[in-house]
Amino acid sequence: MRILLLTTGLRLGGAERQVADLARQFVAFGHEVAVVSLTLAQEVALPREVTLHRVDLRKDPLRFLLTLQAVRKWVGRWQPDIVHAHMFHANIFARLLRPQRAGGAPIPVLCTAHSSREGGRLRMLAYRLTDGLCAATTHVSAEGRQYMLDVGATTAGRISVMPNGIDTDRFRRDPQARAQTRQALGLGPDAKVVLNVGRLVHEKDQQRLIEAFRQLAGDPETGASIRLLIAGDGPLKATLVRHAAALGLSHAVRLLGPCDNVPALINAADLFVLSSVREGLPLVVAEALACETPVVATDVSGIRALLAASGSIVPAADTDALARGMRAALLGRQDVAAGRAHAVAAYSLASVAQRWIDLYRELVQRRGAALPAPGKADHA
Incomplete structure (x- = not known):
């Protein structure tokens, strides 16, 4: 054709x-x-x-x-x-x-x-x-x-x-990519890494994500070495940098800018978080599932179908609920194998x-x- x-x-x-x-x-x-x-x-x-x-x-x-x-x-x-x-x-x-x-x-x-x-x-x-x-x-x-x-x-x-x-051959579990990417980012093997990927716009609500992350950064159970990486670009970049600094999180929150190595970044993460207040079908969540990375996502359009087999769903625009979901995912377990199987079968x-x-x-x-x-x- x-x-x-x-x-x-x-x-x-x-x-x-x-x-x-x-x-x-x-x-x-x-x-x-x-x-x-x-x-x-x-x-x-x-x-x-x-x-x-x-x-x-x-x-x-x-x-x-x-x-x-x-x-x-x-x-x-x-x-x-x-x-x-x-x-x-x-x-x-x-x-x-x-x-x-x-x-x-x-x-x-x-x-x-x-x-x-x-x-x-x-x-x-x-x-x-x-x-x-x-x-x-x-x-x-x-x-x-x-x-x-x-x-x-x-x-x-x-x-x-x-x-x-999604390309489920590109997005898959890759221990070598995990080790290399963490090393390139200066992250030790014991660091807990939370990742968000998306445009830096109001709909993605990364400002609330940073506020929720502050609760984890001060929690002894999640550890002092916890880090938040945000990959993407957009008009709110400077605002988010200032917000992290105002909360005393400049050492723990890194805005990576636009990235062409998303599969490696997802593999390097211990948790992927979608904090959006509006979406269509946030395909990056399926990509995280395909990489067998635990997921916490806000309850926006498409999420319930995406997380039918694995992951945690929290209310949108709720800082405390997002923090609780992230904490539970970092300290608990998700059926990441089932998540990948669902991503491959459906997406x-x-x-x-x-x-x-x-x-x-x-x-x-x-x-x-x-x-x-x-x-x-x-x-x-």
Whole structure:
């Protein structure tokens, strides 16, 4: 198949990483892949086999229309079998794009929402008004799907749940990576390491995580050598640094910035913590499970499905509950083997990518278009 992935951007975010991972897996399956990004910045790598087209979409109506026309022409030349959009702006753009084959037949558009709440009334109205311009919509979590139904963004027969996937070969238990990473970070073998990975934004609530961590740093049972590592970048970096200093935790809290060695970091940790107040499907939790690292996560969208076999769930926006959950996880035991087995069965990238291929074929054939016969990889 010729698959076009249309994304709002390619910065270091969960949805953006998923677009890159799917592109990589589709290429491995033997499909032709193009990625169209509506912004110019790129922080996630794409395979060299992927055709990349970036544009500088602006909110100005005239610029928007000109960009829409330019991308429509580009898509007309590339001639995909399907257009699969990711995130709100790309979803609306793809619907308005109305791509066509060389003979004038419409190319199916599939839209995926990644956030539990993709915006307020205006965005939901935009979804509702353009719903008929796409073949189908998916959401990464059951909670997110239900929200879109509750606000009338679409109807039950037009939206389904499709989770994101992770590379369970990259994300796995690796004692050597654990030792090397801890040594590189100057962490002794006896140090208790708590890890958070994510954008430094209000939705991730890392400020509350630092406050909860302070309770552990002063607890003799969790030890004086306990450390909190936060990997990621974002507008709150300076705020978080100042907050840790104000709590007397500069020696114990380290902001690592953007990292490309997430599997090694997760292996180096004794506990992974998700402190968010809002998510779509926080795939980094599945990555931690796949590495057999204990997990404590706030009760946000997608978490109950992710932690069906292992891990601890605490209320969101509750500092004391988060601290208690972290303490219990560090001093107790979790069934990390069951956690990995669940992550592999439900979220492995290869199986999720194959589910996408099956859906693509269904949508294309529903339009009456001919496709190449399924290859061997299509039934893997």
